[in-house]
Amino acid sequence: MDPSKREVRISQYFSPHSIQLSLRARTKKQVLSELVSFLPVDTGTKSVVLEVLRGREELGSTGIGKGVAIPHCRSAVLPELMLAFGRSKRGIEFGSMDNNPAHLFFLVASPPIEVFNLYHPVLGKIVEIVRDKKTREALMEVKDPAGFLNLMEEVLA
Amino acid sequence: MHKQLELIILLNDLELTLRELAEDESKAEEKMGFKLSKKQEIESTRKEIVQQLDDGILAGFRRVWNRYGKAVASVRNGICYGCFERLPVNLVARKGKNEEVSSCPHCGKFLYWLDDPL
Numbered sequence: 193m194d195p196s197k198r199e200v201r202i203s204q205y206f207s208p209h210s211i212q213l214s215l216r217a218r219t220k221k222q223v224l225s226e227l228v229s230f231l232p233v234d235t236g237t238k239s240v241v242l243e244v245l246r247g248r249e250e251l252g253s254t255g256i257g258k259g260v261a262i263p264h265c266r267s268a269v270l271p272e273l274m275l276a277f278g279r280s281k282r283g284i285e286f287g288s289m290d291n292n293p294a295h296l297f298f299l300v301a302s303p304p305i306e307v308f309n310l311y312h313p314v315l316g317k318i319v320e321i322v323r324d325k326k327t328r329e330a331l332m333e334v335k336d337p338a339g340f341l342n343l344m345e346e347v348l349a
Numbered sequence: 350m351h352k353q354l355e356l357i358i359l360l361n362d363l364e365l366t367l368r369e370l371a372e373d374e375s376k377a378e379e380k381m382g383f384k385l386s387k388k389q390e391i392e393s394t395r396k397e398i399v400q401q402l403d404d405g406i407l408a409g410f411r412r413v414w415n416r417y418g419k420a421v422a423s424v425r426n427g428i429c430y431g432c433f434e435r436l437p438v439n440l441v442a443r444k445g446k447n448e449e450v451s452s453c454p455h456c457g458k459f460l461y462w463l464d465d466p467l
Contacts, residue, residue: 236350236447244362251366251391252384262383266369267362268421271463289384304365304419305430312378319381 202275202317203344207232210276211337215297220286223278224249224263227299230276237269241301255288260322264300264315273302273310277340279331296322296331321347350447353406357450357459360398360410361421363391368418406450413457422458432456 210230217223228242244265248254255261276299283293298318302311321327327347334340370378370385379385399407414420422431427441434455443449446462453460 236355240350240355240358240362243359244366247359247363247391247394248366250394251370254383256382265362266365268358268419268423269461269463271423271425289382303423304362315378316381 202314202321202348203341205273205275205314206277206337206341206344208337208341210274211340212276212278213334213336213340215278215280215284217278217280217284218282220249220284221246223261223280223284223286223297227263227276227278227297228301230278230299231274231301233270233274240269241265241267245299245301249287253287253289255286255294256319256322257288257290257292258322258325258328259283259292259295260298260328261286261288261294261296262298262300262315262318262322264302264311266302266304266311268304270301270303273300273306273314275300275314279334281332296328298322317348351450353403354447354450354459354461356398356402357406357410358421358461360395360402361414361419361459363395363398364414365419367391367395409452409457410459413452413459417456417458420459421461422453422456424460424462425464429453429455429458429460431458436460 215223215226217226224245225242228238244267245263248265254263278297280295283295286294288294300315330343334343410420422429427436429436431453432455440451451460
């Protein structure tokens with residue numbers, strides 16, 4: 193099957209542990225580190241992923257504006273595509289295009305080669321989801337990880 | 350993880366990122382709304398990593414990268430995911446495998462052992 197036509201079910205790549213609705217981080221550096229800490233991998237792997245993410249951010253911010261940032265990277269240390277979500281009601285300065293603080297953070301981390309090549313389709317799907325103002329508002333209001341996963345299912349249905 | 354192995358992986362991942370940015374598929378990122386403007390900064394990060402790598406390892410990295418377009422392969426269940434060949438027992442049976450720099454005897458890629466993480 194053409195990977196681009198494969199249905200992208202983002203919610204299956206999250207686990208309740210990879211969703212944090214009240215981030216402690218206050219800076220860009222801290223938020224990357226906190227998001228990586230949610231990934232279900234060992235400490236050595238996390239440290240490499242964090243370095244690669246920082247490298248990607250040096251290229252240009254993944255803060256796409258409207259309070260959303262989607263830090264993403266590929267690394268050979270990752271066994272499979274992994275996602276994490278974090279929310280900061282206070283907002284964190286992330287060098288976003290519109291110069292506003294980011295509140296909603298989606299981390300996308302993937303190995304260089306995946307069976308279904310979902311890295312770009314998943315990134316695209318997240319961008320599509322957060323473009324909708326109502327979805328962004330709903331993401332700011334979800335009360336728990338289950339609510340977040342339900343919302344993801346709803347918007348993807 | 351062995352410091353040199355960590356540097357090899359970082360260099361591999363940065364090279365992949367830079368290559369993706371030059372490819373059509375990655376133009377999709379810009380269309381999605383991501384900023385991609387400071388390639389020179391990642392070039393300087395790459396330079397810093399290269400300076401810390403041992404000469405022999407760097408030469409090996411370049412040789413494998415030029416041949417395969419990637420220099421690191423993950424290992425699961427004793428299989429090199431760079432060439433999908435089974436690795437010899439003397440490599441697989443060690444403890445703390447990511448504490449050493451090892452390479453696949455079949456394809457030459459540097460190995461990161463997913464089933465023996467630290």
